[in-house]
Structure formats: structure tokens, C-alpha cells
Amino acid sequence: MQILIIIAMRKKNLSNFTFKRKVKKEKSKMFWSNKSKNVFRKRKKKIKINIKFNKLYLYYFILIFLVSGLLFLTLGKTFKVQNIEIIRSDEISNLNIAYNTLESIRNKSIFFVKEKEIVExxxxxxxxxxxxEVNKDLPNTIKIKIGSTNPLFNTIIDNKKYIITSNGTLVNSEHSENLINLQIKGKTKSNNSYIIPDYKTIISQNNVKKIANIYKEIKENLLGVKINFLSYYPIEREIHFSINEGTLLIFDLTKDEKKQIKNLIVFNSENSQKIKESLIYIDLRIDKKIFYCEKENEYKCKSNLEYLYKKD
Incomplete structure (x- = not known):
């Protein structure tokens, strides 16, 4: 009996010992598991910090690189404009004025010189x-090609020869036999002449178009009519055509020139001989009416014209 009790007690102790070992083993697993997690978290945090520092260094490097590049482009001599080459596609554009105009961009960084700035x-x-047309030829050359609007009229102001282009600009140039002779009429308080600086607008582009259209229609519809010259009155905004033996055709540029031309064509179809020989002027400025003055009243007609336009 005692032997059985001893055996039972030993089994119980053995069972408790095995249980305790299992518990201890499980606790050990839990401890190392938590410890591993803590280590992983610390490492992860450390990696994040390192990544942040690396990104920061990268940003600093990029910033320094950009600033250095910018300083090189702006302050370095390599990419500063040293050469400006200008060619023209006509004979009236002024190369000297063009070069002087662009002198201010010389020694600027070629990357910061804008095409729009040059054109303006x-x-x-x-x-x-x-x-x-503007082209940049790296590292330091700008090539430019310029072209003018078409020349239309010859004129003389203060004994100086000019050409007027299709956009109404006054260009200092020798006259061409292929262009229409146009006189600029008007006065200033200073010297009784109409002064406009070279290469500036003297007639609005719209009025130039009207004058050119009137000229074209007269040539096409009034056969046998010779156009001697034109006179432009900027204050009155009128254009006078001297034709044949000095007859003046007076047009109002503030009104529709097509209606005035139509009236002239109708009048010419009925009075073509008068236009060629015996009229001082034909006034087309009034809608649906034509006023004219014949040579038998020449003195009176010319006196009226001189008074109206204050001719010298």
C-alpha cells in the first residue's frame, strides 16, 4: 500500500514538473517574442530616421546644384550674348537702327533673353x-531676320525723301519709279510742315488700305485716266487724286470709299470727256451727290480750294 502511494506521489510530482517546464517554455517564448518586436520597432524607427536624413541631404544637393547652375548661366561668360547677327529681306529696313535697338541685350544670359522682347x-x-524671326545659336549668338511691309508711296517732307509702307510708316529712302507719288499736306505751329520721326506711323493702316483701293479702282474702271499724284490731308482725313490735266478727285477717308468710287464710275460713264478736259475738281464726299467745278469758273474754284485747305 505504501509503495502504491509513493508511486502515485512521484507521478504527480513528475506531472507537475512537466507542466512547469511547459509553462516556463511558453513564458520564455512570449518574452523573446516581445523582445523581438521591440527590437524590430527600434530598427524600423532608425531606418525611417536614416531615410529622412538621406532625403534631406538629397534635397540640399539638388538645391545646391540648381543654384550653382543658375549662377553659372547668369554670371558665367560662356552663355552671355556676345554676337548679334541681323539680316534683312528688303531694302528699306534699317540695320543700323536694328543693331542699336538690341545693344541692351548684349552681355545678358542668352537663356533669359526672350524672343518677344526682341520683337517688341x-x-x-x-x-x-x-x-x-529670332534664333538662338548657343552658346552666345542670336541670329535675327527682319522684313518690312510693302512700300506703296513716294513722298517728300522738309526736302527729305521718304517711302510710305502699306501700314502707313514713314521710311527714309530713295524714291522708286514703281511707287505712287503722294504729298503730305498740313501744318504745325513750329515750321509750317508736317513732322513725323523716321520709321513712325504717319497714316493709319486703315486709311492706307482705302487709298490703295481707290487707286486700284480708278486704274481699272476709268480707262484712259492718268493719275499724276496724290495729296493726303491728315487733319481733314481726305485724299485728293490729281488726274489728267490737273483735275482733282476729292475723297473722304472717314466714309465708305466704295460708295464714293461707285459714284465716280457712274459720273465718268456720263461725263468722260468733261473729266478729261474741262473740270477743276470733282467732290465725292457727299453721299449720293457729286459736286464739280468747270474750267470756266477756274479762278473761283481754285480760290475756294486754297481757302478750304489753306494751301501755301
Whole structure:
């Protein structure tokens, strides 16, 4: 009996010992598991900090690189504009004015010189320009091609020869036999002449178009009529055509020139011989009416014209 009790007690102790070992083992697992997690968290945090520092260094490097590049482009001599080459596609654009106009961009960084800036500068001092092509030839050359609007009229102001282009710009140039002779009429208080600086607008582009259209229609519809010259009155905004033996055709540029031309064509179909020989002027400015003065009243007609337009 005692032997059985001892055996039972030993089994119980053995069972308790095994249980305790299992418990201890499980606790050990839990401890190391928590410890591993803590280590992982610390490492992860450390990696994040390192990544942040690395990104920060990268940003600093990029910033320094950009600033250095910017300083090199702006202050470095390599990319500063040293050469400006300008060619023209016509004979009336002024290369000297063009070069002087762009002198301010010399020694600037070629990357910061804008095409729009060049175009605006050139057109500001030469209103006749209608084409400006700009090309940058790295590292330090800008090539430019300029072109003018078409020349239409010859004129003389203060004994100086000019050409007027299709956009109404006054260009200092020798006259061409292929262009129409146009006189600029008007006075200033200073010296009784109509003064406009070279390469500036003297006639609005709209009025130039009207004058050119009137000229074209007269040539096409009034056969045998010879156009001697034109006179432009900027204050009155009128254009006078001297034809044949000095007959004046008077047009109002503030009104529809097509209606005035139509009235002239109708009048010419009925009085073609009068227009060729015996009229001092034909006034087309009034809608649906034509006033004319014949040579038998020449003195009175010319006196009226001189009074109206204060001719010298």
C-alpha cells in the first residue's frame, strides 16, 4: 500500500514538473517574442530616421546644384550674348537702327533673353517691320531676320525723301519709279510742315488700305485716266487724286470709299470727256451727290480750294 502511494506521489510530482517546464517554455517564448518586436520597432524607427536624413541631404544637393547652375548661366561668360547677327529681306529696313535697338541685350544670359522682347524692341523703333524671326545659336549668338511691309508711296517732307509702307510708316529712302507719288499736306505751329520721326506711323493702316483701293479702282474702271499724284490731308482725313490735266478727285477717308468710287464710275460713264478736259475738281464726299467745278469758273474754284485747305 505504501509503495502504491509513493508511486502515485512521484507521478504527480513528475506531472507537475512537466507542466512547469511547459509553462516556463511558453513564458520564455512570449518574452523573446516581445523582445523581438521591440527590437524590430527600434530598427524600423532608425531606418525611417536614416531615410529622412538621406532625403534631406538629397534635397540640399539638388538645391545646391540648381543654384550653382543658375549662377553659372547668369554670371558665367560662356552663355552671355556676345554676337548679334541681323539680316534683312528688303531694302528699306534699317540695320543700323536694328543693331542699336538690341545693344541692351548684349552681355545678358542668352537663356533669359526672350524672343518677344526682341520683337517688341525692333518694332517699337521701326513700325514698318512685319516680320521678325529670332534664333538662338548657343552658346552666345542670336541670329535675327527682319522684313518690312510693302512700300506703296513716294513722298517728300522738309526736302527729305521718304517711302510710305502699306501700314502707313514713314521710311527714309530713295524714291522708286514703281511707287505712287503722294504729298503730305498740313501744318504745325513750329515750321509750317508736317513732322513725323523716321520709321513712325504717319497714316493709319486703315486709311492706307482705302487709298490703295481707290487707286486700284480708278486704274481699272476709268480707262484712259492718268493719275499724276496724290495729296493726303491728315487733319481733314481726305485724299485728293490729281488726274489728267490737273483735275482733282476729292475723297473722304472717314466714309465708305466704295460708295464714293461707285459714284465716280457712274459720273465718268456720263461725263468722260468733261473729266478729261474741262473740270477743276470733282467732290465725292457727299453721299449720293457729286459736286464739280468747270474750267470756266477756274479762278473761283481754285480760290475756294486754297481757302478750304489753306494751301501755301
Amino acid at each position: 524692341k525692333l518694332k517699337k523703333y521701326q513700325k514698318n517691320l512685319n516680320k521678325v
